[in-house]
Amino acid sequence: MKDQEVLEKISHGDETALDYLYKKYYRMMTNLVIKNSGTEEEAKDIFQEALVVFWKKAVSGNLVLTSKISTFVYSICLNLWRKELERKSRFSNEEKDGVEFINDEQEEKIKIVHECINELGETCRKILNYHYFDGLSMQDIAEKLGYANTDTAKTKKYKCKQKLFELVKTKYSKSDFLD
Amino acid sequence: MNKNPNIEELVERYLEGEMSDLEKLNFENQLVNNSVLQEEFQFQKEIIKGIQENRKAELKARLNNIQVPSSSLYQNIGLKVAALITITTMVGFGAYFTFFNNEPEVENTISVTDTDSVQKSTQEETEIPEAPTPLEEESLEVEEIVVEKPDGKEKSKADEEKKNVAKNKVKEDKEIIEKAEITEENQPVAKALPSPNIVRPESVEGIADDNVEHKDDSFEVSNSSLNAINEVMENKVEVETISDNKKDFHYQFYNKKLFLYGDFDKTPYEIIEYTVENNKNKLYFLYYEGKFYELNSDQMKISPLKEINDNELIGELERLRK
Numbered sequence: 001m002k003d004q005e006v007l008e009k010i011s012h013g014d015e016t017a018l019d020y021l022y023k024k025y026y027r028m029m030t031n032l033v034i035k036n037s038g039t040e041e042e043a044k045d046i047f048q049e050a051l052v053v054f055w056k057k058a059v060s061g062n063l064v065l066t067s068k069i070s071t072f073v074y075s076i077c078l079n080l081w082r083k084e085l086e087r088k089s090r091f092s093n094e095e096k097d098g099v100e101f102i103n104d105e106q107e108e109k110i111k112i113v114h115e116c117i118n119e120l121g122e123t124c125r126k127i128l129n130y131h132y133f134d135g136l137s138m139q140d141i142a143e144k145l146g147y148a149n150t151d152t153a154k155t156k157k158y159k160c161k162q163k164l165f166e167l168v169k170t171k172y173s174k175s176d177f178l179d
Numbered sequence: 180m181n182k183n184p185n186i187e188e189l190v191e192r193y194l195e196g197e198m199s200d201l202e203k204l205n206f207e208n209q210l211v212n213n214s215v216l217q218e219e220f221q222f223q224k225e226i227i228k229g230i231q232e233n234r235k236a237e238l239k240a241r242l243n244n245i246q247v248p249s250s251s252l253y254q255n256i257g258l259k260v261a262a263l264i265t266i267t268t269m270v271g272f273g274a275y276f277t278f279f280n281n282e283p284e285v286e287n288t289i290s291v292t293d294t295d296s297v298q299k300s301t302q303e304e305t306e307i308p309e310a311p312t313p314l315e316e317e318s319l320e321v322e323e324i325v326v327e328k329p330d331g332k333e334k335s336k337a338d339e340e341k342k343n344v345a346k347n348k349v350k351e352d353k354e355i356i357e358k359a360e361i362t363e364e365n366q367p368v369a370k371a372l373p374s375p376n377i378v379r380p381e382s383v384e385g386i387a388d389d390n391v392e393h394k395d396d397s398f399e400v401s402n403s404s405l406n407a408i409n410e411v412m413e414n415k416v417e418v419e420t421i422s423d424n425k426k427d428f429h430y431q432f433y434n435k436k437l438f439l440y441g442d443f444d445k446t447p448y449e450i451i452e453y454t455v456e457n458n459k460n461k462l463y464f465l466y467y468e469g470k471f472y473e474l475n476s477d478q479m480k481i482s483p484l485k486e487i488n489d490n491e492l493i494g495e496l497e498r499l500r501k
Contacts, residue, residue: 018238019245026247048239055238113229114236132227133234161226165187168226 003069010054011061013144018051025070029077036081046084050076059134108175116167124160131157190219194227270468418450430465430474431481437463437474440481450474451499464496471496 001020009017026047033043053076057063065072117125123145130136130144142153192198193206210216417436420443429440437450451471453462463474465484471493472484487493 015238015241018242022242022245023247044243045239048242049235051242052235052238109225110229110232113226114233117230117233128230129234132230161191164226164230165223168229169222172222 003065006069007058007061007063007065010058013059018055021051021054021069021073022047025073028070029074032074032077033081036085038081042081042084046077046080049080053080056134060136060140109172112171112175113164113168116164116171119167120160120164123156124163127153127157127160128164186216186219187223190216190223193220194223428484429481430472430478430484432474432476432478438481439465441484443467449500451496466496466500 001017006017006021029047029050030040030043033046034040038046050073054069054073117128120128126145127141130141131138136144138150138153138157141157142148142150145153145156147153147156189206193203198206210220418439419436420439420441422440422442427441431438431440439448449466451464451466453464461476463476464487465472465474471487473487474484487496
């Protein structure tokens with residue numbers, strides 16, 4: 001598959017393009033981390049993160065590559081791994097107790113949000129992902145979902161978000177996160 | 180928590196980037212003092228983050244299910260390490276054997292010099308002194324100073340090839356025999372090795388008596404043959420190695436001298452010389468780190484060394500080296 005085809009597929013939301021990149025560059029990208037004092041598990045995670053970043057950049061269809069995809073993804077991996085190494089060295093200097101407490105609470109909240117998202121219907125999830133994750137414009141979302149105009153997409157998005165808010169708030173209060 | 184549509188909408192507009200600069204500034208000022216606003220702000224941020232994290236986890240889960248040759252990554256490294264060890268070992272062995280092969284050649288050079296022959300060139304260890312000998316019966320005659328441990332191999336070789344061993348020098352302390360092959364017809368052009376250095380290989384097992392007889396005969400070297408040898412010696416190729424990073428592993432013949440470019444200082448090399456009977460051309464080959472390379476004596480320009488891939492030729496060269 002050529003780079004242009006990969007970009008084309010991603011811009012259509014075709015996740016198989018990610019699969020292709022993942023298989024093709026797995027060794028190259030994970031080696032980068034492994035050679036720089038990372039474990040294979042960390043290497044895998046960094047590469048997956050990098051592909052997610054790439055996806056977000058490419059999904060709008062507006063990404064203009066000045067290099068090969070491999071070079072681009074490689075530099076993303078490099079940056080992510082640098083950040084991770086920094087985070088690790090900072091973390092080792094911090095008081096562990098406080099950090100863990102915050103992490104526990106955040107993890108719990110994230111878990112609740114995940115549950116609520118999965119309780120939403122397919123369309124709502126798509127719209128929210130398009131908007132908050134892929135960063136697509138309302139026009140793009142309207143096109144993808146076959147809405148007549150952007151206003152329909154906007155209204156739909158608003159409703160989905162309200163629904164999610166309700167769900168999360170209910171669960172939060174059950175978990176004593178809110179008063 | 181009280182539901183406050185106004186606050187909710189306010190935060191939403193802020194997070195969606197729908198506010199003007201003035202509104203933003205206003206909102207940020209309010210945020211510092213208004214705890215209800217703060218709470219709503221944190222809440223919406225968490226949800227948005229949650230949506231993003233959720234989608235990310237989805238994609239990562241997808242990728243995680245793809246079969247990748249993760250373990251082969253280590254296998255691959257393992258193989259490379261193994262290969263490196265093998266190569267290192269081979270180079271080590273090559274250096275070891277080549278070194279031992281070369282050692283007696285120095286002995287030879289010294290002995291020739293002792294007898295006032297015109298063996299001027301103080302060659303490097305690896306150079307093989309050559310005496311090209313025209314041979315009538317065989318189309319291709321090989322002149323080579325061969326060094327080996329005295330074992331039965333030598334005898335069988337002599338029998339097999341029906342060639343007479345011109346002379347045999349045994350250095351008892353090292354148990355190494357230096358041997359040159361030559362036919363009877365060619366005795367006038369025989370080796371000029373001086374008899375004082377030649378020890379009858381009595382202590383050596385596996386050398387037939389008749390061979391030894393022949394050797395003794397050929398020790399009678401006339402002055403004329405000595406001169407012949409000297410002439411030949413002068414024709415012999417000189418070798419100079421030049422370390423040049425830009426022309427790694429190149430060679431050239433210039434002014435009857437062979438120049439080898441590359442890092443030949445670390446590992447010993449050998450020059451093997453063929454003499455073709457019909458024309459006076461000599462063929463040269465370089466043996467280096469287990470491989471043979473062609474040396475074209477007409478090659479005036481610096482050119483890369485080409486490895487010989489012809490198995491028949493390699494076999495022949497391998498035989499000559501021994």
